[in-house]
Amino acid sequence: MLSAAGLEPLGIQILSPRELEPDVANDLRLVDSETQETLDVSSGADLFNLYQEYRQRLEDDLALLCQRRSGRFLPVSSATPVESVLFDQMRRRGWLA
């Protein structure tokens, strides 16, 4: 619909550095910052690769979703300054003229 209406969907996935590279070398208790729910992770370093695999799959799914709708997708780290996102990453990808 968006495409038919002449609109182009642009997707931005913002992840914190802890989500991109979680520091889970040992046993850890993860706390959801919104719900305060907890999840115990043992041998977290072992799970690191599996986590990255899931995160990458999510990222790929989102990128594919946008692509199917003739849209664009940009994963961004919350640690990256807004100026860099706007005037570097978005401009290089042609999002901004």
Added chain:
Amino acid sequence: MNWGGFQSLSQLWLLTLLVPLVLFYFLKLKRPRAEIPSLVLWRQVLQDHRVNSPFQKFKRNLLLLLQMLILLFLILAALQPFWRGGPGKNRRLPVIVDCSASMGALDKPGGTSRLAEAKRRVREMIDGLSSGQELCLVSFDSTPRKLTGFTNNKRLLRDALGQIEVADVASDLEQALRLVQALGRSEPFDEVLLFSDGNFPPRVNFDLSFKLNYQRLSPAGPNLGITALSARRAVSGGWDVFVQIEGSADAEGNATVELFQDGNSIANERITLARSHAQRLVFQTKDNRASSLRVQLRPDGFDSLATDNQAYLELPESRPLRVFVPKTLFSYRRALQGIQGIQLFPQETSDEASGAFDLVMSDRPQDMDLVARTKLTVGFIPSELQRFIELGTNGSAVVDWRRDASVLQHVQLADLVVLDQPRFAANAGEADLENLGYEVLIHGQRGPLLLRKIDSDALRFELLFHTDRSTLPYRVGFPIFVANVVQAALEQAGLAEALAYRTGVLPPLTLTPHGHYQIQTPKQTVEAMTADDHGFVSGVAAAQAGYYSVLENGTQRRRVGACLLSPSETTLAGVAQIEFNERLQVAAATTLVKTDWPLWPALLLVALGVLMVEWWFFQKKPGGWK
């Protein structure tokens, strides 16, 4: 077959440490909290079947398992497991170590001595000692020494083993075996271990009552050494010095023999020694004063034993022999006048006769109180023999005599007429005399006519008939007999011949009566000694070759050298088989003594390895980690 076991099973209680380990693991410190924007991804990850596979579950508890494994290895090490090497446990084992002179021989230039090799092998045994085993260390040279009782204390055994040193004396295996046999009476054992190079007689007079494991050490290298050293007074004055050089079976080659007198080199000679041959040398010294000789042997090639390359000899000052003969014994005084180098007392012009003599010949019992190293009694029965011999007057004749006795050499006694009749008392016999140390040299019809007794420092001849009441003074053999007695006195006084002192025990040293002295050994140790009533210092132990100094208040009074002079030790000959009484033979063992192999060091290493793996595993950065 018993493969091994544990030396310290009592440490099994350490297994209880597993309980706190597991408890601490599950009750470990609070997990660190990490706040993240969303748990969605982590929930998906944790629901993945790969995370919940059995292997992953195992990996999740790998830390606990590795820690338990390390603890188990440590507990196992504490139990001190061992791999059975030797025969059964729970036994006592006496270990005899030879430390005679030949055990100091090296196997090659700069190599190890036979004793060091023996000690290395015994040390291995001590290290592998199980809790049920006890060793008893015995060392032996000419005398055996019990170094420890039966003990399992490794420190004690190692200390005792370290104290064993080579003694420059020949070995006496028989004495060592007797000592060990005596130990067995209070603490029984089945087997005895012997470490030796086999340098002892192949025949041992001993009833072997236990199994002897004879561990013969590998032979040492070639060796040359001095095996005899003596001097005889030369007719022209001075001394002829005789030296004998011998070598081991594989020793041959050239060497230099040098003679020193009072520290100054006076002669040297090159010799070439063929295998299994001895070389004899004669040196001359013209000096008549007392002096100290040293012979130094310098082989050109490798010489495995250094202690037999030096020998020492003390030459006495030349002086006339002081002889006391009462004027009543005219025939003896007449015979002595024809012998050179005699100073006869009392002199013809005087009755004075005092001081010490070298030889006393008398028919008066009271003259036997005179101090002399050699005495000849004539015509009376000494007091200690009066129980066994009585003197009759029915006459006697010579039945037989010891022709090989030096005092009777060239003396013909056949058809000798004797008016006295020494005869055995009732129920007395030759055995009674032998028990007192006497030896019969001339046998009469009913009893002995001449006896000889050799004490440590005294020589006595007892003529039990009076020669004036016999035809002996009228025979050609009489002056020869007197000359033979004089020669024996010369030897006893050290005026005719000088022999090098051998290691072991020094001969009595003549010093001041009741004087207090210190004997300084070649190793600079000092032993206090006191001279007896006659001024003799006896029983000085001389285990090491070299000079022994007699000190009085720190000042050297005398110095004597002791040397090995043992052909058996110098030739390093080793027997491969020992023969005991009843033709019991023990051959050298062909296999080394197997010792139990302790496994705890290996277990500790494994535990350390597991610890390293654990450290590596949990500290490694996972793949993709930036």
